[in-house]
Amino acid sequence: MTNALAATVLVVEDEAPMRRFLRSALATRGFRVVEAGTVREAEEAATRTPPIAIVLDLGLPDGDGLVLLRRLREWSTTPVIVLSARDREDDKVTALDAGADDYLTKPFGTSELLARIRVALRHTRAQPSDEPILEIGPLRIDRARHEVAVDGKLVHLTPIEFRLLALLARHAGKVLTHRQLLLEVWGPGSAHETHYLRVHMAALRRKIERDPARPKWLATEAGVGYRLRDQ
DSSP: OTTGGGOEEEEEOSOHHHHHHHHHHHHTTTOEEEEESSHHHHHHHHHHSOOSEEEEESEETTEEHHHHHHHHTTTOOOOEEEEESOOOHHHHHHHHHTTOSEEEESSOOHHHHHHHHHHHHHHHHHOSOOOSEEEETTEEEETTTTEEEETTEEEOOOHHHHHHHHHHHHTTTSOEEHHHHHHHHTOGGGTTOHHHHHHHHHHHHHHHOSSTTSOSSEEEETTTEEEEOOO
């Protein structure tokens, strides 16, 4: 990974064996690892040595990791990947709405964690994205002309479909919750109208996926939201 030898990852986890496991997994990829076992230690570490990414457990002895996440988001855009034993959909949605870039439930695989970190870092380097043309896989999205091409062929999208796809493309690789999508595309009055999303996502898949029943690019995060894969 680019500049990995100079890159610091902050691991916020109260269980020492899990911290050792994460340190080993990240160090073998060339990362420098800083550890914190409490909310207070994590805040101090994030301020003292700004990391390029934060791996955050939610169950901390002096407070909920969500509290830490919200405090961090007041001043930092550092990617945060939540690791938690909490596997309910509501917990995932709450963490993502609070500003997490991704969410993994325990137990998890090292390769998956590293992949999620890579995606979060790519997304951070690409933001803010003011480029008029976004290219992801077979998709070419011209935001100035409101045109979308798939494998070089123009496809017709409705205005809502275009806004939805453009929003997902701007955050390619990142999960966007139902609430985030509804607020951005439809506005505050539609924050709970998830059926809107289902209808328009189904229409989008029919237009841009080779096999809408087995989508390669527009991925569903069950009960949470959607993600436009970036590779």
